[in-house]
Amino acid sequence: APPISYGSMANDQKRGDETPGNLILDSEGRNKLLAETPELAPFIRLFVGSREFINNTERWCLWLVDAPPQLLRRSPELRRRIDDVRAWRKSSGRAETIRLAAKPSLFGEIRQPDSDYLLLPKVSSEERPYLPIGFLPPDVIASGSSLIIPAATPYEFGVLGSAMHMAWMRYTGGRMKSDYQYSSQIVYNNFPWPKITAKQRGNVQAKARAVLAARKRHLPPRGMASLADLYDPLVMPAELVRAHTELDRAVEKCYRSEPFHSDRERVEFL
Numbered sequence: 229a230p231p232i233s234y235g236s237m238a239n240d241q242k243r244g245d246e247t248p249g250n251l252i253l254d255s256e257g258r259n260k261l262l263a264e265t266p267e268l269a270p271f272i273r274l275f276v277g278s279r280e281f282i283n284n285t286e287r288w289c290l291w292l293v294d295a296p297p298q299l300l301r302r303s304p305e306l307r308r309r310i311d312d313v314r315a316w317r318k319s320s321g322r323a324e325t326i327r328l329a330a331k332p333s334l335f336g337e338i339r340q341p342d343s344d345y346l347l348l349p350k351v352s353s354e355e356r357p358y359l360p361i362g363f364l365p366p367d368v369i370a371s372g373s374s375l376i377i378p379a380a381t382p383y384e385f386g387v388l389g390s391a392m393h394m395a396w397m398r399y400t401g402g403r404m405k406s407d408y409q410y411s412s413q414i415v416y417n418n419f420p421w422p423k424i425t426a427k428q429r430g431n432v433q434a435k436a437r438a439v440l441a442a443r444k445r446h447l448p449p450r451g452m453a454s455l456a457d458l459y460d461p462l463v464m465p466a467e468l469v470r471a472h473t474e475l476d477r478a479v480e481k482c483y484r485s486e487p488f489h490s491d492r493e494r495v496e497f498l
Contacts, residue, residue: 235370239336
């Protein structure tokens with residue numbers, strides 16, 4: 229299986245603080261910065277974690293990796309934010325965080341891919357029949373509340389979005405209250421991937437693309453639904469249910485020719 233990792237971490241505020249950090253922006257903070265310095269627009273990126281990805285809500289971050297120094301100096305508000313990051317990091321009791329104070333304009337932990345990647349929410353409702361996962365472009369920054377697979381293809385999307393993998397996750401994964409808590413070490417790295425032929429891979433990929441196509445009709449910019457809407461078991465569109473059912477069967481055939489009849493049977497086999 230391709231390597232999995234957490235998204236990028238800002239390291240810009242005290243843990244547990246629910247307000248936007250110095251490198252993290254809500255819409256008000258973004259608008260304030262752009263009103264002052266419109267040239268910052270290319271360096272303010274969508275910042276997506278589990279909550280934003282599933283519910284289709286917007287949060288932003290200052291992604292200043294390639295920002296020219298003269299531009300950073302031009303904005304008083306941006307300089308204030310960067311200075312606050314430096315001060316906070318220097319006050320930390322953690323040696324690594326103190327070292328990061330030398331680079332206050334950058335995220336503390338940068339893991340952003342330079343190509344499309346697959347995002348997996350770390351936390352998801354137990355009521356959903358499938359884990360809401362999906363591909364994002366590299367200019368959308370994945371936060372540390374999500375897991376990312378940079379080298380993923382529609383095949384990995386298909387297997388991870390199947391009933392087979394869901395059964396495994398329900399059995400091995402942790403819980404946050406009653407919600408599923410996905411783990412890279414316990415769930416993903418221990419998942420028994422099937423040994424497949426080129427034909428089986430192609431079939432799973434075709435069915436995975438059909439799931440993505442069924443979702444695309446309802447998601448922005450074409451529609452107004454979120455993944456939370458699409459994977460609500462009470463209102464899940466019939467075409468999406470059908471596409472997932474066909475994907476489930478394609479994935480299961482990678483393990484054995486006989487169909488599985490329950491999650492217990494799937495987990496026992498795995």
